[in-house]
Amino acid sequence: MxxxxxxxxxxxxxxxxxxxxxxxxxxxxxxxxxxxxxxxxxxxxxxxxxxxxxxxxxxxxxxxxxxxxxxxxxxxxKEEKDARQPKHSHPALADxxxxxxxxxxxxxxxxxxxxxxxxxxxxxxxxxxxxxxxxxxxxxxxxxxxxxxGRLAKLQRERAALPIAQYGHHILQMLKEHQVVVVAGDTGCGKSTQVPQYLLAAGCSHVACTQPRRIACISLAKRVGFESLSQYGSQVGYQIRFESTRSAATKIVFLTVGLLLRQMQREPSLPQYQVLIVDEVHERHLHNDFLLGVLQRQLPQRPDLKVVLMSATINISLFSSYFGNAPVVQVPGRLFPITVVYQPQEAEPTTSKSEKLDPRPFLRVLEAIDNKYPPEERGDLLVFLSGMAEISAVLEPAQAYASHTQRWVVLPLHSALSVADQDKVFDVAPPGVRKCILSTNIAETSVTIDGIRFVVDSGKVKEMSYDPQAKLQRLQEFWISQASAEQRKGRAGRTGPGVCFRLYAESDYDAFAPYPVPEIRRVALDALVLQMKSMSVGDPRTFPFIEPPPPTSLETAILYLRDQGALDSSEALTPIGSLLAQLPVDVVIGKMLILGSMFHLAEPVLTIAAALSVQTPFTRSAQSNPECAATRRPLESDQGDPFTLLNVFNTWVQVKSERGRNSRKWCRHRGIEEHRLYEMANLRRQFKELLEDHGLLAGAQAPQPGDSYSRLQRRRERQALYELKRRHEEGVGRKRKVLRVQDDQDGWSSDEDRGGSASRGAGDSVDIQDVKFKLRHNLEQLHAAASSAQALTRDQMALLKLVLGRGLYPQLAVPDPFNSSRKDSDQIFHTQTKQGVVLHPTCVFTNSPEVLHAQEQAARGSDGSRDDRDKMSSKHQLVTFVSLLETNKPYLVNCVRIPALQSLLLFSRSLDTNGDCSRLVADGWLELQLADTESAVRLLAASLRLRAHWESALDRQLAHQARRRLEDEEEEEEEAPVNHKEVAALSRELLQFMTSKVSYSLRRLTGLEAQNLYVGPQTITAAPSLPGLFGNSTPSPHPTKGGYAVTDFLTYNCLTSDADLYSDCLRTFWTCPHCGLHMPLTPLERIAHENTCPEAPQGGPPGAEEAAPEPPQKASALQKPYHCEACQKDFLFTPTEILRHRRQHV
Amino acid sequence: MACETERTPLGVFKCQLCALTAPYSYQGRQPPDSQSVVLLEESYVMRDPFTPDKGRFLVVGSRCSMCGRLVCVGPECSLFYSKRFCLPCVQDNVDAFPQEIQQDLEKRKVPFTRPASQRSS
Structure with a gap:
């Protein structure tokens, strides 16, 4: 043509x-x-x-x-053409x-x-x-x-078709007239995506929209950016813990509630926002409830700040009335009709034993669908189960059924799955085949899968509940609420009419609670209380929560924070507390960070703290795979799980810096979810920055490579990485794949899985996570840190364990004395509040429990019996753990083994002794019986000294940090907070202390023994005439226990006992090697003399020969005169000593 | 960092027939950043919001050369045949257009669904 x-x-x-x-x-x-x-x-x-x-x-x-x-x-x-030429009046038509x-x-x-x-x-x-x-x-x-x-037009048509579209104007109008407006609408009405856009269109330019979940921030920012035609602009951004796309041009920012609260911590009135949208308030998350409380108080101070509360149509009046009867705009949802089928399960004669879930009712639904609906009619099935165990109970038979009928692809969905496996639920099934997704309640709100037509609701959910008395987290199964049941049902009606099979009776449904229990009523409130304190919102007990938490959990939290030293006796934030409040982690992990930075162990501690704050990187499937277990073994540390994690992370960094792209493969071979390691790297960096900001860690002088060539090189590399990232982002996300129907039973085994991800990897040759990682982190620095951590000396390792132990204290368990005669799988442990806990199956000690047994046998009582009870050994150990989790059994999670005697002497909050100090009781539940009085007293005295040193060093470190924050950056580099020599000396002494060999027995006291532990108040209060035995402190009679309070934790001679009636008389002649004194003395008196002997060389008793180069008096820089009102005495005290002293009067 | 490239919109274009709205950043025949392409009508143009490439533009609409109405380029509202015509004007003067266009219009009258090709290739 x-x-x-x-x-x-x-x-x-x-x-x-x-x-x-x-x-x-x-x-x-x-x-x-x-x-x-x-x-x-x-x-x-x-x-x-x-x-x-x-x-x-x-x-x-x-x-x-x-x-x-x-x-x-x-x-x-098209050959012939007619050339007509009619006349036209309009000039536009003429030519x-x-x-x-x-x-x-x-x-x-x-x-x-x-x-x-x-x-x-x-x-x-x-x-x-x-x-x-x-x-x-x-x-x-x-x-x-x-x-x-076409896309533009379609977008606008779809937006206009949303139910909320008709209310946009009304909402804006309401917001003009009121400070707070509640927008209530059910799933699919479009409130989360549209309301921010209406505000944008109305000219608002400082809009914050909070979401309970990070993932929602990202996806909403993307969607709203796309819809408002600024997908590639920066009008719409998000901000989550480690990532932000926010810039000066950003008008709407989606952020997590936690992050907004942190912004309020800095600026309570939120001056940076005009409008605040709080989404999903009905979910009643802890942070959301708290945010509402803070807002309610803050709003009168910011009359120009507008607030939109968005909620499902649940309990709307609660929110409206909390904000002075704020107007409610109610929007109907857009759901297709859903047929509800109640299929209550009669208690069938279960073939399977015990509590394992019966999969038959679920299979019957699959069958029923196959019989009733022709395969051409598409529509997938979503099954709600209570937990992972239940999912695997149904998964296997369902897959057998699927491979038999060839009409289903069965996929699990829960949060412990790898990210790639989670993504599979978004893939599509081939024609004639349906997806069957077995999910926890993650699919109720967090994950929305399109194309669901059938829902099976088991009616159950496993939720974490918190037992404040035992400080125990419990994963228990509950009936769901009516609101959850409706939410689950709704998932069947998003794309067309659907069916919801409820595996319970209608009468059950009627008996369900209307709403789920708000989070504030079922979790530990430590972090919340700490945050409340740091935001100075007053007494948590009187804070006007939308629904108050149970008073007992508030009290427990306050007590816990006081125990941890974050609050003082008047419940005010201590320096360590205010620092902890800024670390987005558990209090114990925050403490580790602070302690670690003091001992120059920041690098490994940063990694461990990060590792303990993310989900475990070990995938479940690898647990059963011997190959994975074998490749993982070299990474395991028999010191404890945090050290295994440290090894994993460090080796991973090494792999990354050596062989670049292979880290993905490396992880897969070891059954490690790489995504968690990336999270760890991010978290680690955040911790590091926080420590640097607070002067606990010397700021990194950006180590620029010397010559300009390598600088150029690095710049080029970074540019290349940016380019890769940009290109990846253009490739608009992940394309949906068509799932394969399995032919054989084990179609979902990890082998197939591996093949699948490999082919996936080939399609997407850029490992975008790797690119982002390299952009965000300085790999060289990380690598240097990793190799230094790998070369940890024995001493550093021991110190690291001390730091962890002190951080985690009092979370410790004692091995049962009969463990050594038990099977590996039957090892049990006891904590102070809970007996008979077991190691989590992922714990490194599960496979090698013998490292926890006291090895050496000694005389006394060990007449061939194979238990550790009363066994004398210098190697008793305790297990300190990060959390206690109860599912079907109470489990210790993330354990470290620590030497028992030394740790208890250094950490316990209460230490009671008998007359000759050979019997010690720590925290009222662990009894230590030492073979030799002399070494007992020496150790005790050394521990007192070490604790005092450690405490004062920590005090100064924190005081220094507090000072730095007050002063401006005038004197940039003043002297280091605590000088190196001192820390080195302290470390040396601690190490020496830890390795001291003393034979003792370790035993958990029985309830009865614990009750009758103390002699009680004594009428005769003659102070023991043992000057210098316990340093400079002057013992005073203990009001309740009896004996003498030597320090705030040590009470001397308060234990009831029948053996030491004579101890005072057992004197033997002894000659002091220094001053030549020759006298009959008890062991105690002997040591007392040695400690104070004027002729003795400086440095104190053996066992800690090398005393700190600077004697404790050096701490006087911080000491201030203090007059105690209660006892009418004057002292020279450091701030902590004041606290400690005051506590005595409480 | 992205501010430098974000042109502030000149205004909001609104189709007088279907009420489609879109912010436009240029009006004329020579969209910025694309020297090799010229437009054959005075158009309302925005940066193509569906691609990260900053030089790509999207013509949203222009004036009907007969009645002067602002119309979008959507096939339900207007057509281009050496000039822009809104569909009402085309209907009124259908004879003036070649048969191919008339046939197209006839086809459009039967329940219209957007061709599948408009999703993505």
Whole structure:
């Protein structure tokens, strides 16, 4: 077809044809790569609309081929043309082209290369071909325009069709008149995506929208950005813990509630926002409830701040009345009709033993669907089960059924799955096959899967509940609430009419609680109380919560924080407390960070703290896979799980810096979820920055590589990485894949899984996580840190364990004395409040419990009996743990083994002794019986000294930090908080102390023994005449226990006992090696003398020969005169000593 | 960091037939950042919101060359045949257009669904 090109008059095509042989018309081949390149050179330059080599360029050629085929078909038919020429009055119609050509329907034109540059590459193209090409290009551009406009129009149609669209105006109007408006609408009404856009359209430019979940922040920001046509702009952004797309141009920011609260911590009135949208308030998350409380108080101070509360249509009046009867805009949801089928389960004679879930009712539903609905009618099934165990109970038989019928693909969905496996639920099943997704309540709100037509609701949920007395987290199964049941049902009606099978009776449903229990009523409130304190919102007990938490959990939290030293006796934040409040972690982990930075163990402690704050990186499937277990073994540390995690992270960093991309594979071979390691790296960095900000860690002087060449090199690398990231982001997310139906039973085994992810990996050759990781972190620095941590000396390791032990205290368990005669799987432990707890199956000690047994046997009582009870040993150990979790059994999670005696002497809050200190009771539940009085007293005295040193060093560290924050950055680098020498000396002494060998027995006291532990108040209160035994402190009679309070934790001689009646009389003659004194003395008196002997060399008793170079008096820099009102005495005290002293009077 | 490229919209284009609205950042025949492409009508143009490429534009609409109404380029509202015509004007003067266009219009009258090709290729 000859194109009507000549009329264009643009670009004369009369230049001599290029003498290239391929230009001969008969041999013309558009598919020839050289030909294509010639045209690309000419038309797709750097300045052109399409650029050579781009994805667009490829798309064009595909289009070009299609167009050619289409035109070849057409040319034969469209030969004759009628050239009518009717008369038209309107001038616009008068000059319409007479002969039709599709070209006239295109409203744009492309300048040929000749029009721009006569010497350019276009010169060599044959004119007819060039014009043919240009014609195609025009059609392509027109096609692109239509496509893009089509999307724009569709977007607007869809937005307009949302139920909330009719209320947009009303909502804005209400917000003009009121400070707080409640928008209540059910799933699918569009409130989360539309309300922010209405505000944007109304001209608001400082809008914050909080979400309970991080993932929702990202997906909403993306969606709203897309809908408001600024997908690639920066009007709409998100901000979550480690990621932010927020910039100065951002008008709407989606952020987590936690993050907003942190912003309020800094600026309570939130000056940076005009409008605040609080989404999903009905979910009643802890943070959300607290945020509402803070807002309610804050609003009068910010009359210009508007607040939109968004909720499902649940309990709306609660929110409205909490904010002075705020107006409610109620929007109907958009759900298709859903048929509810109640299928109560009669207690069937269960073939399977005990509590394992019976999968048959679920299989019956699959069968029923197969029988009733033809496979051509699409629609997937979503099954709500209470937990992971239940999912695996149904998974296997369901897969057997699926492989038999070939009509189902069965997929599990829960939070412990790898990210890639979670993503599979979004893939599509092949025609005639349905997806069956077995999910926890994660699919109730967090994850929305399209195409669900059937829902099976077990009616159960496993929720974490918190036992404040035992400080125990319990994962228990409950009936769900009516609200949850409705939410689950609704998942069947998002894309069309659906069916919901409820595996319970309608009467059960009627008996369900209307709403789920708010989080504030079932979790530990430590972190909340700490945050409340740091935001100075007053007494947590009187804070006007929307629904108050149980008073006991508030009290427990306050007590716990006092125990941890975060609050003082008047419940005010201590320096350590205010620091902890800023660390987004558990109090115990925060403490580890602070302690670790003091001992110059920051690098490993940072990693461990991060590792303990994310979900375990070990995947479940690997548990049963011996191959994974074997490859993982070299990473395991028999010191405890945190050290295994430390090894995993460090080795991973090494792998990353050595072999680059292979880290993904490395992780897969070891059954490690790499995503968690990335989270750890991010968290680690955040911790590090926080410690640096607070002066606990010397700021990193960005180690710039010296020469300009390597700087350039690094810059190039980073640019390349940015480019990769950009390109990945263009590739709009992950494409949906078609799932495979399995042929055999074990279609879902990890092997298949591995193959699947490998092929997936091949498709997407860029490991975007790796790219992001390298952009965010300085790999060299991390690597240096990792290798230094791997080269941890024995001493550093021991110190690290001390730091962890002190951080985790009092979370410790004692091995049962009969463990050594038990099977590996039957090892039991006891905590102070809970007996008979077991190690979590993932724990490293599960496979090697013998490392926890006291090895050496000694005399006394060990007449061949194989238990550790009363066994004398210097190697008794305790297990300190990060959390106690009860599912079907109470489990110790993340354990570290620590030497018992030394740890208890250093950490316990209450330490009671008998007369000769050979019997010690720690915290009222663990009894230690030492073989030798002399070493007992020495150890005790050493521990007192060490504790005092450690405490004062920590005090100064924190005081220094507090000072730094007050002063401005005038004196940038003053002296280090606690000087190196002192810390080194302290470390040395601690290590020596930890390795001291003393034989003792360890035993948990029985309830009765614990009750009758103390002699009680004594009438005769003669102070023991043992000056110097316990340092400089002057013992005073203990009011309740009896004996003498030596320090705030140590009470001397208060234990009831029948053995030491005579101890005072057992004197033997002894000669002091220093001053030559010769007298009959008890062991105690002997040590007392040694400690105070004027002739003795400086440095104190053996066992801690090398005393600190600076004696404790040095601490006087912090000591201030203190007058105690209660006892009417004057002291010279450090702040902590004051606290400690005051506590005595409580 | 992204501010430098974000052109502030000149205003909001609104189709007088279907009420489609879109912020436009340029009006004329020579969209910025795309030297090699010219438009054959005075158009309301925005940056193509569906691609990260900053040089790509999207023509949203223009004036009907007969009645002067602002119309979007959607096939339900207007067509281009060497000039922009809104559909009401085309209907009124249907004879003035070649048969191919008339046939197209006829096809459009039967319940219209957007062609599948408009999703993505």
């Amino acid at each position: 000859p194109p009507p090109r000549t009329r264009e008059g643009r670009g004369p095509w009369d230049r001599p044809r290029a003498p290239s042989p391929e230009a001969a018309p008969e041999k013309w081949n558009w598919n020839c790569p050289e030909t294509r390149r010639l045209f690309e050179d000419a038309f797709f330059g750097d300045e052109d609309y399409i650029r050579q080599g781009s994805e667009e360029c490829q798309k064009f050629w595909t289009f070009f081929e299609r167009l050619q085929r289409f035109q070849n078909l057409k040319t034969t038919r 319409l082209p007479r002969a039709y050509d599709p070209r006239y329907r295109i409203n744009l034109s492309v300048l040929g290369p000749d029009a721009r540059d006569s010497r350019g590459p276009g010169r060599r193209l044959p004119p007819e071909r060039a014009s043919e090409f240009r014609q195609a290009l025009l059609h392509y551009l027109d096609f692109c325009q239509k496509q893009a406009f």
